[in-house]
Amino acid sequence: MRIGEISKRSGLPAKTIRHYEDVGLIRSPRSENGYRFFTDNDLHKLTFIAQARSLGFTLGDCRILLGLYEDRQRASGDVKRVALESLARLERKLDELESMRAALGRLVERCHGDDRPECPIIDRLAGSSG
Amino acid sequence: MRIGEISKRSGLPAKTIRHYEDVGLIRSPRSENGYRFFTDNDLHKLTFIAQARSLGFTLGDCRILLGLYEDRQRASGDVKRVALESLARLERKLDELESMRAALGRLVERCHGDDRPECPIIDRLAGSSG
């Protein structure tokens, strides 16, 4: 199939699929006219990548996971290691965003948001202790 | 003061300060030798930006907030509007990451992580329902 069809079937934009080829995540041979053509196996790979991305794996992770996916003999420990690192990254980011949300949420609550100039948000950014 | 000193005092790397100048967040006049020089007012601005960034505001937000900061007559409602949008962004991102963490966490728990090849993580990425 060509890129338009695999795009529809995988749910990934054609641009994204070309990008994955650019960075070496997949390879796609060309027809005589220069068009990429894809097999069902490529479709499996792309949906695999899409799933992994939706779980927060980076493209670097995807590269590793694809290798493990295609190695039927790999140890589940190898997969779990990658997943645990990704999980740790997610949790670090979550902690960071959560503390931002908490601090900003408190400020927003305390800001009247009316026509008056007094504003605890600006005060805080300007460095006042409150 | 020069960039090294304001860097120390603001806690921002010199690279970052130059970058803020590049994108027009601050402006800094030059001495005869071409070196940037900064005032205490610039220091206020930079710490303001640093605070805003740590609360999750984008540089675009910072640009707006700095304008509001310098306008003593602005309405607190104007500030709150920016803050609410930022908060909404944070919450969308948090929701996304949280659902990723939940899904990945479940998979990791179910993966033995030993020498055997069976792996629910790979199975899930490959599209199996479990």
Add this chain to the structure above:
DNA sequence: CTTGACACTCCAGCTACAGGAGAGTTTACG
């Protein structure tokens, strides 16, 4: 034979910087 839907290859831009090269300036030490 032309129109429209595809496909292709660059190149640029997004966010918010960081790293490094190569060059000039200032400062401290001997």
Add this chain to the structure above:
DNA sequence: CGTAAACTCTCCTGTAGCTGGAGTGTCAAG
């Protein structure tokens, strides 16, 4: 006074993961 360290400058590249657009080519239908 010389020099070496420390500081500063500009410019270019890279990061992550695409997305948009320009300009061009291919192919099937009418």
